[in-house]
Amino acid sequence: MLYREAGQFKSTYAQDQQIFPILQDRVAIAILLAVAFLLVPAFGNQYWLGAILTPFLIFSLAALGLNILTGYAGQLSLGTAAFMAVGAFMTYNFVLRIPGIPILAAFVLAGLCAAAVGIVFGLPSVRIKGFYLAVATLAAQFFVLWVLQRVGWFSNYSTSGVITAQEIAILGYRFDTPAKKYLLTLAVVAAMALLAKNLMRSETGRAFMAVRDMDVAASVVGIPMMKTKLLAFAISSFYAGVAGALHAFTYLGTVEPEAYSLDLSFRILFMVIIGGVGSILGSFLGAGFIILFPIFLNLASGWVSGLFGVEISFAVVSNLEVIIFGGLIIFFLIAEPHGLARLWQIAKEKLRLWPFPH
Amino acid sequence: MTVPQPIAGAQRVGEVVLAVENVSLSFGGVKALVEVSFDVREHEVRAIIGPNGAGKSSMLNVLNGVYHAQKGTIRLRQGAAWREFHDMDSHEAAALGIARTFQNIALFKGMTVLDNIMTGRNLKMRCNFLQQALWAGPAKKEELAHRRAAEEIIDFLEIQHIRKTPVGRLPYGLQKRVELGRALAAEPTLLLLDEPMAGMNLEEKQDMCRFVLDVNDHYGTTIVLIEHDMGVVMDISDRVVVLDYGRRIADGTPDEVRSNQAVIDAYLGVAH
Known part of the structure; x- marks a missing residue:
């Protein structure tokens, strides 16, 4: 009865044509934003804000970027981590080399650099598609990391190739605590998610889906054809680049090129697949599942051992976590191949009729 | 931005707007079209018929740039001026006002009916992606204006009840209708229909015939159609061109074609 239009x-x-045509959705989003912006920073502890929620938001943004490319425009890519690396290293360089540049401007410029790299490595998409394109985008993964490791300029000639993100300040206001960094990340991610939602429901989004x-x-x-595919690569890489910049500046603080390996690209691809291909919400659900769920399992194992008074060894717990996590991925993919976002949509359709079956 | 307004009164068949001259197309050793020539007059319903494999679909594919003919020219009238093509690409064809439907429905399956029809209007949208991302002023206004135009087409085709349904979930007959809608959304001057009534039952065929004739009547759109149902072809077309093995074997009014010996031979076979 609650969810009915x-x-x-x-x-x-x-x-x-409103962004959320149903009143209940608008209310839900407003509450969610209020909680995320007001309650969470006020009551969340340092560990939750800095080590869980901030990376969750950052990977949601990266997954959203990949979802625009793979879910909406149908171009498979395995180069997301490379585009994130471009964003991270270029933000570092812009801040380093242009004194006094506003940090948000550096994020945007770094995102544009990532977009340019994305266009270059998206060029094969003009001729090839599907799995073959995915393999072609591997080139980005290897080439970008190679350049970042070999060309000293990118890491300001640091011997280990590691960069340390500079302090973040906007108009003299310093973002130095996890709560402030979380708020900055949240603001960027929320704004970019809104832009993506708008873009995907207008002409560009329809062109992507048509392709x-x-x-x-x-x-x-x-x-x-060519312009649309390359635009998809550019926008997707821009999102990944900004996610990479946030990853270095508001989450890790120090990063090396190896952090952006193929492993990370795969993780983001899995977020998209589990969350829901071709869905903005799905990017967040997928990132939430992959990042938050292992933490939940960890906590749950503690509760279980406390409840039954059984002491489970650490090794057993960590193995069990991996097994349960893997099992759940398979379960969700069998139950709904279109991802968590589709499950949510089905739940909404059911709610609309509840308590009646038809 | 104007909503397409019906033109008052039935359209009279006018001058030639499209001339196909000696077009040849082959795939390796297979000759799909051999020196085919015909013309299409303004506001006319022009049918292309022929047995299976005669080259009908290839002909349409050449007309809107999906295939590229090796020989021959296509001349298209734009107002008073003629434009001549040896080789057209499909994007260019769309910009020139040529729209089409496909034999095997080629809709965007994951999108709703409304989105499919809106996609048909993409060439009329002017805002860039940054404006669209901001959903501000002009982009929003443009989107709403085109929504209005898309709704006119939805009304015309009587598919209001399914406008928010993903196309993949619709039955075949409705998908065919949506595809016609997507083609109409571009406000084409020349509409190419590849077997619009294939696989339909009698009622669906009647509906589709009505829509085709209405499009021709109200909007004055010139129509080239391929169809296997001879009853339909003879009923609704002004002139018919007959292809067989990639060659033109007859061209004329339905009555002339019906009594043409070569056409009868092609359809029924002939003793050697």
């Missing part, structure tokens, strides 16, 4: 009549197209669903028909209705 009965009685909410739309009498103009503007009302019908994904049926490329011959897309070009017959006049969608320029």
Whole structure:
């Protein structure tokens, strides 16, 4: 009864084209944002803010970037971590080499650099698709890391290749505690998620989906194939680049190129697949599942041993966690191949009718 | 931005707007089209018929740039001026006002009916992606204006009840109708329909015929269609061109074509 759109009549197209046409969704989003912006920083402890929520937001953003490319435009990519690395290292360099540059400007410029790299490595998509394209984007993964390791300029000639992110300050206000860094990350991620949502429900998003669903028909209705695919790569890499910049500046603080290995690209791809291909919400759900769930399992194992008074050895617990996590991934993929976002959508459809079956 | 307004009164068939001259297309050793010539007049319903494998779909694919003919020219009238093509690409064809539907439905399956139809209007949208991301002023206004135009087409095709349904979930007959809608959304001057009534039952065929004739009547759109149902072809088309093994074997009014010996031979076979 709670989630029902009965009685909410739309009498103009503007009302019908709203970002969240259903009142309950608008209320839910408003509450969620209020909690995230006000309650969480006020009551969250340092560990939760710095080590769990901030990386969750950052990986959500990276997954969102990949989702734009893979989920909406249908171009498979394994180069996400490389684009993140470009974002991280270029932000460092912009702050280092342009004194007094506002940090947000550095994020945007670094994102644009990542977008440029993304366009270059997206060029094969003009001719190849599917798994072959995924393999072609591996080139980005290897080439970018190689350059960052070999060319000293990028890490300011540090011998280990490690960079230490500079202090973040906006108009003299310093973001030096986990809570402040969390708020900055949250603001950037929320703003970019909103932009992505808008973009995907307008002409560019439809062009992406058209290319994904049926490329011959897309070009017959006049969608320029090459421009659309490269734009998808550019936007996706921009998102990944900003995520990388946040990863270095608000989360880790010190990073080396090896942190952005193929492993990370795969992790982000799994977030997209588990969360929901072609869904903004799915990017957040997928990142939440992959990042938050192992922590939850860890806590749960503690509760279980406390409850039954059984002392479980640390090795057994960590192995069990991996087994349960793997099992759940398989379960979710079998239960709903379209990801958690689709499960959520089905739940909403059911709620709309509840308590009646039809 | 204007919503397409029906033109009052039935359209009279006018001058030639599209001329296909000696077009040849082959795939390796297979000759799909051999020296095919025909023309299409303004506001006319022009049918292309022929047995399976005659090259009908190839002909449409050449007309809107999916295939590239090796020989021959296509001339298209734009207002008073003629434009000549040896080789057109599909993006260019769309920009010139040529829209089409496919024999095997080529809709964007993951998108809703409304989004599919809106995609048909993409060439008319001017805002760049940054404006769209901000959903501010002009981008929003443009989106709403085009939504209005898309809704006109939804009304015209009587598919209001499914506008928010993903196309992949619709039955075949409705998908065909949505595909016509997507083509109409571009406000084409020339509409190419590849077997719009294939696989439909009698009622669906009647509906589709009505839509095709209405499009032709109300918007004055010139239509080239491929169809296997001879009843439909003879009923709704002004002139018919017949292909067989990639060659043109007849061209004329439905009555002329029906009584043409070469056409009868091609369809029924002939003793050697």
